[in-house]
Amino acid sequence: MNQSFQELIKHKFPDLSRGQKKVAEFLVNFMEKGSLYTAGQIGKEAGVSETTVIRLAYALGLNGFSDLQELMRKEWISSAESKEAANKHAADSAAEEKKPFSEWLSPVDEKDLSQAVDALIKSDQVYIAGFRESHTAAYWLYYKMNQLRNHVLLSFPTGFLLETLCNLTSESAVVVFSLPRYTKEALEVAQQAKKQGAKVIAITDRRLSPVGQIADITLLAGTTEHILSLLALSQIVISSMQKRDEKTAGKRQEHLEKLYAEQGIFLE
Numbered sequence: 001m002n003q004s005f006q007e008l009i010k011h012k013f014p015d016l017s018r019g020q021k022k023v024a025e026f027l028v029n030f031m032e033k034g035s036l037y038t039a040g041q042i043g044k045e046a047g048v049s050e051t052t053v054i055r056l057a058y059a060l061g062l063n064g065f066s067d068l069q070e071l072m073r074k075e076w077i078s079s080a081e082s083k084e085a086a087n088k089h090a091a092d093s094a095a096e097e098k099k100p101f102s103e104w105l106s107p108v109d110e111k112d113l114s115q116a117v118d119a120l121i122k123s124d125q126v127y128i129a130g131f132r133e134s135h136t137a138a139y140w141l142y143y144k145m146n147q148l149r150n151h152v153l154l155s156f157p158t159g160f161l162l163e164t165l166c167n168l169t170s171e172s173a174v175v176v177f178s179l180p181r182y183t184k185e186a187l188e189v190a191q192q193a194k195k196q197g198a199k200v201i202a203i204t205d206r207r208l209s210p211v212g213q214i215a216d217i218t219l220l221a222g223t224t225e226h227i228l229s230l231l232a233l234s235q236i237v238i239s240s241m242q243k244r245d246e247k248t249a250g251k252r253q254e255h256l257e258k259l260y261a262e263q264g265i266f267l268e
Contacts, residue, residue, distance in 0.1 A: 004071075004075055005031070005071045005074075008061075009060070010207065012060050014213070017055075017059075019048045019052040020059055022046045022047060023046045024208070025206075025208055027072060028207050028208060034072045035072045035073040056068070112217055113219065115217050116217045117237065117240045117241050120149075120175075121149070121244060125151035125152070125153065126153070126173050126174075127155070127165070127172065127174045127189075127193070128141055128142045128152065128153065128155065129154075129189040129190075131155065131159070131177075132183060134179055134186075135177075136230075137203075138177050140234060141175065144234070144238045147249075147253055148242060148245070148248075148249040148253075149245075149252065155185075160185065165193065166196075168197075168198040169196065170198065172193075172196070172197075173198065173199045174189065174190070174193040174198050174199070175201045175203060176189055176202050176211050177203045178202060178210065179209075182209060182210050182211070186210075187211055190202070190211045200217070201215065201217045201218075201219065202215035203219050203233060203234075204219075204220065204221065
């Protein structure tokens with residue numbers, strides 16, 4: 001089987017029973033426990049029976065609970081290694097930016113971050129969507145990304161134009177902020193972007209959130225009770241883009257500085 005554990009869960013999640021979904025959510029959020037606990041222990045933690053845990057394995061197309069646990073164990077080990085690398089990356093490339101936000105920033109998965117940055121750099125256009133409370137973070141990311149590359153678009157605080165989404169292509173990237181309480185607009189943007197063939201990057205609180213379920217790449221925010229968690233994660237994305245594509249970003253920023261000077265935008 002070529003699918004990773006989390007990819008398999010996301011693919012099968014809509015078809016699972018309510019009890020199986022509870023187990024799936026628990027395993028995604030606590031992969032270390034899932035890799036080490038017995039089926040009975042997992043069931044107790046998830047609030048379901050041991051039988052439900054075992055049935056989940058079969059519902060995922062596996063031969064049994066042992067196969068499910070082995071799949072989890074491999075991904076957990078890989079994830080632990082990625083997080084260790086992510087911490088080093090964050091310290092090297094964005095330590096100064098992260099300092100004010102460290103209280104709200106959870107460890108960034110290096111693989112997910114790398115894939116997201118690669119998509120944002122190579123895409124023909126980037127559409128950033130954030131609605132209601134999430135719009136503040138979406139606008140900040142939009143403003144900063146415009147300093148690094150061209151063709152960056154932003155949703156409205158309470159909606160979006162289908163005429164804009166119509167221009168998305170298979171080479172486009174769409175960033176969707178989706179946090180509790182989840183808005184229907186965020187899910188609709190993600191769904192429409194998928195229909196257009198664009199790559200969807202979700203910035204959300206859990207991998208199995210409504211947008212997380214259909215996203216190609218998911219970046220997890222820390223605590224969702226503070227806007228700084230979104231800004232901190234967005235800053236890591238911007239810092240990583242700037243470092244990865246330093247030449248292009250540098251040329252654009254140099255051109256912007258000339259325009260700022262000509263217009264007298266800044267006093268100093």
